[in-house]
Amino acid sequence: MPQLTVPRRSFLVGSAALAFAPLAARAAADIGSPAPTFVGTDSNGKSWDLAQLRGKIVVLETTNHDCPYVGKQYRSGNMQALQRDAAAKGVVWLTVAASAPGEQGYVTAAEANEIVRQNKAAPAAVLLDPQSRIAHAYGATVTPHMFIISTAGILVYKGGIDSIASTNVDDVPRARQYVRLALDEVLAGKPVSDASTRPYGCSLKYAPS
Amino acid sequence: MSTMSRVLALLLSLLLALPAFAQSVVKTDNVRAELISDVAQAQPGQSFWVALRQTIRPHWHTYWKNPGDAGQATDISWTLPEGVTAGPIVWPTPSRIDVSGIINYGFEGDILLLTKITLPANFAGSTLALAADANWLVCDDVCIPEEGKFSLTLPVGTAATAANAATLALFDQARRKVPTESPWPARFGVAASGDPTLIVEAKGLKPETIRDVYFFPAEWGAVANMAKQTAKVTADGIRIPLKKGDAKAAAPQQIAGVLALTEKTADGEHRQAFDVVAKLDPSFVPQAAASAGTVEGETLSLWQALAFALLGGLILNLMPCVFPVLAMKAAAFVDLVGHSRGEIRRDGVAYTAGVLVSFAAMATVVVALRSSLGDVSWGFQFQSPIFSLLIAYLFFIVGLNLSGLFEIGGRFAGLGQELAGRHGMTGAFFTGVLAVVVATPCTAPFMAAALGFALSQPAPQTVAVLLAMGLGLALPYLALAMTPALQRLLPKPGSWMVRLRQLLAFPMYASAVWMVWVLTQQTGADGVLYALGGMILIAFAIWLLRIGAPASPTRWARRALAALAVLLAFAAALKVEERPATAATTAGGPSSAVSFDGWTPFSRARVDEAVAAGKPVFVDFTAAWCITCLVNERVALETSATRRAFDQTGTVKLKGDWTNRDPEITAMLKQMGRAGVPLYLYWAPGASRPKILPQILTEASVVSDLTSR
Numbered sequence: 001m002p003q004l005t006v007p008r009r010s011f012l013v014g015s016a017a018l019a020f021a022p023l024a025a026r027a028a029a030d031i032g033s034p035a036p037t038f039v040g041t042d043s044n045g046k047s048w049d050l051a052q053l054r055g056k057i058v059v060l061e062t063t064n065h066d067c068p069y070v071g072k073q074y075r076s077g078n079m080q081a082l083q084r085d086a087a088a089k090g091v092v093w094l095t096v097a098a099s100a101p102g103e104q105g106y107v108t109a110a111e112a113n114e115i116v117r118q119n120k121a122a123p124a125a126v127l128l129d130p131q132s133r134i135a136h137a138y139g140a141t142v143t144p145h146m147f148i149i150s151t152a153g154i155l156v157y158k159g160g161i162d163s164i165a166s167t168n169v170d171d172v173p174r175a176r177q178y179v180r181l182a183l184d185e186v187l188a189g190k191p192v193s194d195a196s197t198r199p200y201g202c203s204l205k206y207a208p209s
Numbered sequence: 210m211s212t213m214s215r216v217l218a219l220l221l222s223l224l225l226a227l228p229a230f231a232q233s234v235v236k237t238d239n240v241r242a243e244l245i246s247d248v249a250q251a252q253p254g255q256s257f258w259v260a261l262r263q264t265i266r267p268h269w270h271t272y273w274k275n276p277g278d279a280g281q282a283t284d285i286s287w288t289l290p291e292g293v294t295a296g297p298i299v300w301p302t303p304s305r306i307d308v309s310g311i312i313n314y315g316f317e318g319d320i321l322l323l324t325k326i327t328l329p330a331n332f333a334g335s336t337l338a339l340a341a342d343a344n345w346l347v348c349d350d351v352c353i354p355e356e357g358k359f360s361l362t363l364p365v366g367t368a369a370t371a372a373n374a375a376t377l378a379l380f381d382q383a384r385r386k387v388p389t390e391s392p393w394p395a396r397f398g399v400a401a402s403g404d405p406t407l408i409v410e411a412k413g414l415k416p417e418t419i420r421d422v423y424f425f426p427a428e429w430g431a432v433a434n435m436a437k438q439t440a441k442v443t444a445d446g447i448r449i450p451l452k453k454g455d456a457k458a459a460a461p462q463q464i465a466g467v468l469a470l471t472e473k474t475a476d477g478e479h480r481q482a483f484d485v486v487a488k489l490d491p492s493f494v495p496q497a498a499a500s501a502g503t504v505e506g507e508t509l510s511l512w513q514a515l516a517f518a519l520l521g522g523l524i525l526n527l528m529p530c531v532f533p534v535l536a537m538k539a540a541a542f543v544d545l546v547g548h549s550r551g552e553i554r555r556d557g558v559a560y561t562a563g564v565l566v567s568f569a570a571m572a573t574v575v576v577a578l579r580s581s582l583g584d585v586s587w588g589f590q591f592q593s594p595i596f597s598l599l600i601a602y603l604f605f606i607v608g609l610n611l612s613g614l615f616e617i618g619g620r621f622a623g624l625g626q627e628l629a630g631r632h633g634m635t636g637a638f639f640t641g642v643l644a645v646v647v648a649t650p651c652t653a654p655f656m657a658a659a660l661g662f663a664l665s666q667p668a669p670q671t672v673a674v675l676l677a678m679g680l681g682l683a684l685p686y687l688a689l690a691m692t693p694a695l696q697r698l699l700p701k702p703g704s705w706m707v708r709l710r711q712l713l714a715f716p717m718y719a720s721a722v723w724m725v726w727v728l729t730q731q732t733g734a735d736g737v738l739y740a741l742g743g744m745i746l747i748a749f750a751i752w753l754l755r756i757g758a759p760a761s762p763t764r765w766a767r768r769a770l771a772a773l774a775v776l777l778a779f780a781a782a783l784k785v786e787e788r789p790a791t792a793a794t795t796a797g798g799p800s801s802a803v804s805f806d807g808w809t810p811f812s813r814a815r816v817d818e819a820v821a822a823g824k825p826v827f828v829d830f831t832a833a834w835c836i837t838c839l840v841n842e843r844v845a846l847e848t849s850a851t852r853r854a855f856d857q858t859g860t861v862k863l864k865g866d867w868t869n870r871d872p873e874i875t876a877m878l879k880q881m882g883r884a885g886v887p888l889y890l891y892w893a894p895g896a897s898r899p900k901i902l903p904q905i906l907t908e909a910s911v912v913s914d915l916t917s918r
Contacts, residue, residue: 068346068354104351141278141311141435158455165281166344167354196455198429202352203279203311 029138029147031195035155036137040096042125043112048094055151057091057186059179061123061161062098062135062204064105064143065115068167069201073144074119076172079161082180083122089187095123098135098143103205105143106130132206142201146179148186157182159197235357239266239347244339244359245321245372247380251337252369254330258380259295259361260321261285261343269349270315273303275427275466277313277434280352283322283345290338292329299323301386302469302482303425308350312434314425321383328365337363381909388467388482389843393446395485397464398493402453405432406495407487409447409468413833413868416442418473424449424485427465430456440470450495462489472836475885476904479837511670515677522681538640538686539713550693557690559634561683563641568679571645572672594732595782598740600646601724602778605744606751608717611710615751644682743778750774807852811865813873819861819892825915826861826892828899830878833868837904838887845906854915858894891915 029036035058039049050058061079063070073079086093097112099105107115112126129135138147138158148157162175182192234243241264248257261283263271272280287295300322303314326339341359346352371377393411400406407424422440426432436452447468469482526535538560609615689695721744728736750771809815811828819826829846831838845851855862865874867886878888881901889902891914902914 066351068352167281167346168344198455199278200281201279203308203313203348205350206309206311 029155029158031155031158033155034153035147035149037153038134038137040094040127040129040134042127043097043107043109043116044125045109046125048125048127050149050153053092053149054153057086057151057183058149059086059091059093059183060134060138060147060149061093061095062140062143062145063095063126064097064099064202064205065107066104067143067202070143072167072169072172073161074121076169078172078177079144080119080121082183085180086183087122087124089183091183091187093123095121095126096129096134096140097126098129098132098140099205100132100207101130103207104202105205132204135204135206140199140204142199143204144201145199145204148179148182148192150186156186156192157195158199159194160199160201163197165198165200233359233361235359237347237355237357239269239353240264240271240345240355242343242345242357242359244341244361245376245379246326246339246361246363247372247377248363248369249372250364250366250368250370251326251328252367253328253332253365255369256325256327257369258323259326259339260323260380260383261341261359262319262321262379263316263345264319265317265347268317269347270306270313270317271320271345271347273314273316273425274298274300275314275425275429275434276346277306277315278311279308280313280315280348281346281354283343285322285324285341285343287324288340288342289326290332290334292332293337293339294327296325296327299325299387301383302388302467302480305423308348310435313348314434320386321379323380323383323387332365335365337365339363377909381907385844385905385907386482388469388484389840391468391483391485392839392843393483395468395487396490396493397451397487398490398495399453400495404453404495405451405464406493407447407449407451407464407485408490408493409449409485409487411446411836413444414442414446414836416444419447419470419836420473421469421471421480422447422449423469424451425467425469426451426454427467430454431461431464432466463487470836474835474837474887474904475883479905481836481840511673514670514674518674518677519681519684522678523684525678525682526685535644538644539709542686542689550696553690553696555634556637557687559637560641560644560690561680561687563638563643564645564679564683565641565676566638567642567645568675569672572675576668576671594728594736597724597728598736598743598782601721601728601740602743602747603643604717604721604724606747608714608721609748609751611714611717613707613711614748615755641683645679739781743781746774746778750778805864805866808862808864811863811874811877813877815861815863816892819863820897823895824861825858825894826863826890826899827855827915828863828865828888828890830865830867830874830886830888830890832866832886835867835886841887841889841904841906845908845911848908850908851911851915854912858915860915 035050037050039047041047065071065074070079083093095116097105097107099107107128109128112128115121116123116126127134134140135145138145140147144161146157146159146161147155150156157179159178161179162172162177164171164175176194178194178197182194185192234241236242243262243264244259245262246257246259251257263283265271272282274282276282283298285295285298289295301316301320303316306313306315306317328337339359339361341361342356343359344354344356346354372380391409393409395407395409397405397407419442422442423438424432424440426434431454433452433454438449438451440447440449442448447470463486465484465486467482468485469480471478471480542556725737725740728740753767753771753774756767808829811830816826816828829838829842831842854860865871865877867874867878878885881888881890881899887904889904889906890899891902892899900914903910
């Protein structure tokens with residue numbers, strides 16, 4: 001799989017990859033297969049290499065702070081609670097801001113940090129992915145689109161945050177919490193029962209191709 | 210006083226009528242939404258339609274029931290008076306909306322989401338208050354969830370009255386956009402990769418007239434929305450290779466969705482859509498790229514196809530359909546035990562010859578049919594109920610023979626059994642023929658690739674592949690007959706032979722039962738009556754011929770009676786054919802012909818006669834392959850309202866079937882300036898010239914044409 005470097009180092013490689021396969025690359029993430037690797041830079045300038053996180057469970061959350069489906073999870077406090085629980089259990093939670101510049105949800109580093117502060121969110125980091133490379137590699141279509149990677153680097157969950165596709169905060173306690181259930185199973189060393197669920201949310205704001 | 214009361218009555222009626230017009234409108238930033246009804250007054254015990262009409266801001270869209278890769282379907286929750294029910298949303302056909310590579314299914318512009326409301330018969334109130342809470346997501350680049358609360362109050366009376374014409378026209382158009390039930394069966398196979406391929410058995414379509422075929426899966430999971438679809442339309446039907454979806458579960462048993470396509474008719478292009486439910490066909494395993502079954506199926510070379518066919522023929526010997534014939538063959542072989550080697554060898558050769566000749570005959574029929582009909586499906590002979598009945602009789606008679614009810618003495622004439630059961634080479638030959646006839650329905654599922662290849666090849670290759678299959682079928686027996694070493698493995702003759710023969714009768718009876726079942730599929734329950742009755746007659750005839758001494762004086766009477774019984778049994782076959790099929794015929798039949806139910810075949814003379822008599826005349830020019838014609842018939846011509854209008858106006862209904870280029874119809878089309886179907890002509894009572902109706906009919910437009918004077 002291509003080693004993706006975000007955002008500066010591989011400008012050339014990146015644009016070539018974008019030119020070649022805007023869509024083909026999206027079908028890459030399969031349950032039970034090695035998760036596509038990436039190197040990303042977070043809102044504090046720190047570099048995150050998925051390969052070096054081997055041995056830890058990693059959660060990816062695509063985000064677009066203006067998307068009402070993302071808003072539902074943060075307004076209800078569900079997303080922050082998941083992030084805190086994950087951190088407490090040694091899970092690395094990476095929020096991926098994947099909107100292209102000029103699109104809804106695009107953030108600078110400072111804006112990303114401000115959103116985290118306002119939401120009282122607790123991810124390990126917010127990766128800035130303005131060229132949507134990580135999103136491409138995982139085939140993300142919506143925000144929030146959730147992925148869980150096992151300690152062995154295998155993709156063990158992909159799909160929605162929960163089971164009720166709506167923007168209504170009241171639906172959060174009623175929904176089946178797919179990500180929470182999957183994380184509990186992964187932490188307990190069990191196979192994930194619902195490993196692939198219907199992702200729902202706003203369409204991910206890829207750069208127009 | 211009277212003026213006063215009239216004014217009061219007027220005021221009262223205005224007051225009552227007012228709620229009907231107080232349609233509830235909600236305007237958001239991006240959508241103007243309105244709850245409308247197709248009745249101005251509702252009636253207890255009746256249903257009517259309401260619609261949430263969304264007028265969406267340009268370039269924005271709302272979503273279908275499966276929103277695709279993102280988005281969310283519009284949701285309506287109803288608050289209704291006690292006993293009143295609301296159906297699910299009846300969705301119009303969606304469009305594909307590509308948002309930088311993410312495929313959504315939804316709607317742009319002006320749409321109606323239809324919902325059926327039903328009042329209980331005992332509804333007591335004088336008004337009906339409908340309240341709806343609707344939520345929708347509207348997107349262009351960004352998505353905005355919006356909602357609206359709607360209320361609509363309608364008067365309730367003893368008779369329903371229709372809404373105004375403009376509203377009715379909206380509903381009419383909206384119904385036209387709802388997919389109709391698919392007229393064709395559909396199935397899907399799953400490739401080794403897990404990707405499903407959908408086959409819609411729309412036989413006899415004209416591929417050059419159809420484009421933009423797309424399958425909208427009804428729900429998330431089984432099919433990936435994002436993958437491009439490259440549908441292929443052939444005379445065999447529509448084939449759409451799909452990408453498997455993200456659902457983790459094993460392959461589903463069925464895939465539902467909407468098949469949309471654009472048909473180019475002589476006078477324009479029409480978007481049509483059908484509700485499709487495809488069942489999993491485990492025997493259909495699509496090839497990764499082009500499959501052997503399609504026209505460009507070059508994945509199999511001729512040699513490969515021959516090898517497959519030979520192997521397939523061998524495997525046919527294990528198939529349940531051939532088993533009864535093998536039982537016969539085994540019985541015959543048992544009889545041969547102890548005969549000379551030459552005799553056994555000749556028997557084997559005769560059997561092989563019977564198989565090969567039948568396969569050659571079949572190949573000839575296939576080639577001939579293909580050149581005349583353009584399409585033929587394997588196992589076609591089993592679509593005839595007469596054939597099913599005769600085979601059932603044959604199985605029964607052979608079973609009786611094996612049971613020992615009668616011995617073959619060459620006395621009984623006219624029965625197929627006589628040929629197949631006769632000792633010696635003729636008997637062996639016809640056993641081979643029988644094996645092939647019975648084996649063919651088995652071949653289709655197991656031999657799909659080789660048969661697909663055979664049927665799509667030029668005549669010599671078709672014949673070669675079929676002969677190879679025949680050779681495979683005959684090979685085990687031929688090998689046994691030709692190899693004395695193998696024959697030595699057979700046990701010595703003895704009384705076990707009789708017992709084995711009797712035992713082998715049972716698979717024959719079982720096969721007869723199966724054929725009777727096939728017959729009921731073709732003819733309905735009456736088929737059982739004729740088949741079993743016929744069997745009793747045949748058994749009776751055999752019994753008659755066996756009793757009494759050959760030279761007894763009643764011999765001729767018994768013979769005559771037996772002949773009569775046999776005749777009656779076969780007369781049942783004619784009776785069976787007369788009965789229209791009440792159940793579906795077996796799968797894979799020839800394209801369903803145009804239905805004339807309630808219609809008279811078109812002829813120029815009939816038109817002239819009816820027009821001269823001053824009668825209203827409606828002519829429907831159609832063809833089995835014309836999708837637009839089919840849809841028009843379903844949504845506009847064969848609805849209860851239109852039928853009623855036809856009946857009430859005494860309209861003469863004529864139908865011209867142009868499936869096979871009828872010259873009289875061609876002339877009529879030409880005269881009307883048309884190059885093809887659909888064409889609808891209507892002569893009002895007393896009119897000498899017809900009105901040409903539009904190519905896209907709606908129920909309302911037809912009814913209004915028929916009833917306007």
